[in-house]
Amino acid sequence: MIESVQDVVEVMDRVRAAVASVIEGKSDRIDTALVVLLAEGHLLLDDVPGVGKTMLSRTIARSIDCTARRIQFTPDLLPSDITGVSVFNQQTREFEFKPGGIFANIVVGDEINRASPKTQSALLEAMGERQVSADGVTHQLEAPFMVVATQNPVEMEGTYHLPEAQRDRFMARITMGYPERAAELEMLEHHGASNPLDSLEPVATAEDIRALVAVVRTVYAAPAVMDYIVDITEATRNHPDLRLGASPRASLHMLRAARARAAMSGRDYVIPDDIQALAVPVLAHRLIPSAHAQLDGRALADVVNAIVADTPLPERS
Incomplete structure (x- = not known):
């Protein structure tokens, strides 16, 4: 049973080791990401393409045995693709709500600033209040709930500025940066022939994270x-x-x-x-x-x- 800070240390050491087995030479970034997870926040990963932003977010999701979904943000993405949509059921003659990609414990939002501001705003209620309102009905999101979003520099083509209200809902932002030479060589040696995520096994459960969060609050x-x-x-x-x-x-x-x-x-x-x-x-x-x-x-x-x-x-x- 998880009920003390020592239990937090033991569980998070396992999660940290699992993430570090995939993300080479970024221990401080990994620690910040795990702090955000335990603090019930959301994380923004900001840097140029190809430095491991999406890999870090997917690795965190894979290290925990919980529901995880990935949303690829594109200019034609609609708000309903994120929150969900009501569909008419011919058999019951009633509308049924079909949950969107936001209904997961860990949501990986890839290249969030490639979607229009209207689509980005679909995340505001979910991130701020952990709920989604659709057609006058409020749907609660299951804990733990964390959005891990990546964005490319705004100087690059096809990007939008994140609104101030959106940025304020992210608890923390980290930049990945280029790896050190030794870490990059190690990455080529161990990950050049296969995807490291394929062999990664969960080391904690959603129930574990909920218990850890309860300890952190004290x-x-x-x-x-x-x-x-x-x-x-x-x-x-x-x-x-x-x-x-x-x-x-x-x-x-x-x-x-x-x-x-x-x-x-x-x-x-x-x-x-x-x-x-x-x-x-x-x-x-x-x-x-x-x-x-x-x-x-x-x-x-x-x-x-x-x-x-x-x-x-x-x-x-």
């Missing part, structure tokens, strides 16, 4: 730590290099992610190091730089790091 965050989170998010709203700061949802996501990171580290309490480690992946994608910051070419990650460095640490009580 991780203690002191009032001083919560003040520290709000100090950082408030600083983004008043920073001269930012036109749009972090929302209250960002503060909530930061707290949930910090609890998950603490539990994965074997602690039942949050420390400032958890906040500092998660600040960039949780906050940077929600921010909009000011005009002069864009002209100066200042990266949002650098702005977040500067804010964290300037924010006083909470005092011991």
Whole structure:
């Protein structure tokens, strides 16, 4: 039975090892992805094609024995393809709801920014409220529920900007980056002749993840730590290099992610190091730089790091 942070460590070590057997040399990205899973959030993978974004999302889905679906976002994808549609049954003479691709524990949204903003908006209710409304009826989504979406840089052809409301619903964003030379050589040696996903077996179940999430919710965050989170998010709203700061949802996501990171580290309490480690992946994608910051070419990650460095640490009580 899973009921302590030590159980969280044991189960997530197995999941981490399973994912790492497919994704070479990306341990920090894997850890962030698993933190988002335990924090009941959604993950955005952002980078150029071919660096393993889709492979990471599919590997996480394969490592857990739960329902998983992949949605390929294209310009002609319709909102009903995601949420579902009501179909008239000739035998019963009634309309029946046919669930769309969003009805799964882990939903892999591939190249999400290749679909139109109208189609992207079909995800908003599901990601924010874990439910889908269709024809006046609300359908609940089964826990655990996680959207792992990949997107290509907006400079590439056939892409749309993700709306601010959409980006804000992703708990964290990570960039994969190119692998180190040794990791790429190892990938060629082990994965050149076969698909590594074919031999990957689940190491946890959906019930395990639900139990782990329940443990993560009990991780203690002191009032001083919560003040520290709000100090950082408030600083983004008043920073001269930012036109749009972090929302209250960002503060909530930061707290949930910090609890998950603490539990994965074997602690039942949050420390400032958890906040500092998660600040960039949780906050940077929600921010909009000011005009002069864009002209100066200042990266949002650098702005977040500067804010964290300037924010006083909470005092011991």
